[in-house]
Amino acid sequence: MDLGCGPGNSTETLLACAPHAKITGIDNSGDMIAAARKRLPEVQFELADISAWRAEGPYDLILANVSLQWVPDHETLFPALVAKLAEGGQLAVQMPDNLDEPAHRLMREAAADGPWRDKLKGVERTARYRAEWYYSLLKPQCASVDVWRTTYHHPLEGGIDAIIEWFKGSALRPFLARLDAQEATAFLDRYRAGLKTACTVLEDGTVLLPFPRLFIVATR
Numbered sequence: 001m002d003l004g005c006g007p008g009n010s011t012e013t014l015l016a017c018a019p020h021a022k023i024t025g026i027d028n029s030g031d032m033i034a035a036a037r038k039r040l041p042e043v044q045f046e047l048a049d050i051s052a053w054r055a056e057g058p059y060d061l062i063l064a065n066v067s068l069q070w071v072p073d074h075e076t077l078f079p080a081l082v083a084k085l086a087e088g089g090q091l092a093v094q095m096p097d098n099l100d101e102p103a104h105r106l107m108r109e110a111a112a113d114g115p116w117r118d119k120l121k122g123v124e125r126t127a128r129y130r131a132e133w134y135y136s137l138l139k140p141q142c143a144s145v146d147v148w149r150t151t152y153h154h155p156l157e158g159g160i161d162a163i164i165e166w167f168k169g170s171a172l173r174p175f176l177a178r179l180d181a182q183e184a185t186a187f188l189d190r191y192r193a194g195l196k197t198a199c200t201v202l203e204d205g206t207v208l209l210p211f212p213r214l215f216i217v218a219t220r
């Protein structure tokens with residue numbers, strides 16, 4: 001089972017590992033499901049939301065690669081997913097774990113430090129769940145739980161502004177959505193000043209953006 005299969009990249013990897021398995025992918029984006037069906041016509045893909053996914057299984061493997069960070073209530077979601085596993089089956093999850101990184105912390109600080117403070121209240125997100133939390137949650141239901149964290153360093157060309165451009169498509173969006181053009185410029189100036197103190201720009205203008213990711217493999 002591939003939860004949040006996107007255009008089928010992760011499903012294709014599953015298929016290569018287990019060519020004779022019965023594989024299903026779900027995603028809540030119609031475009032993604034259409035792309036996945038085109039890419040892997042032999043696999044079953046369904047338009048569905050992970051939160052509302054009620055199939056009982058049992059499954060040998062439930063994979064969720066970079067999708068569960070969008071789904072709320074991990075305290076009920078993760079045990080419910082493990083309950084769908086066959087004995088010896090595995091839940092394999094990978095999620096970004098970057099909310100404590102300076103680039104995110106500085107975003108929250110910029111939000112709290114300006115005339116836009118009230119407008120931006122409640123936008124900031126902090127890391128809710130940590131490795132220990134997942135381990136403690138899953139261990140009572142599982143024979144083994146492996147959790148590890150890897151930091152990828154993404155090389156971005158273009159100095160500090162490249163970091164801002166990178167986040168404009170993701171983490172900065174909810175902040176900028178609440179500001180008018182003038183406030184947005186001032187907010188980004190404040191954010192940029194913070195980044196300048198925290199990030200190293202290499203001689204050729206490259207910045208290595210640290211991107212930690214959390215991996216969990218829980219075996220029932």
Ligand SMILES: C[S@@+](CC[C@H](N)C(=O)[O-])C[C@H]1O[C@@H](n2cnc3c(N)ncnc32)[C@H](O)[C@@H]1O
Binds near residue numbers: 070
């Ligand atoms: C970053 S992509 C990962 C795609 C694929 N798993 C991969 O490894 O290439 C995340 C996918 O999760 C899907 N997604 C996010 N929230 C979802 C939800 N609540 N239910 C189902 N799919 C969801 C998105 O539509 C997107 O296709």
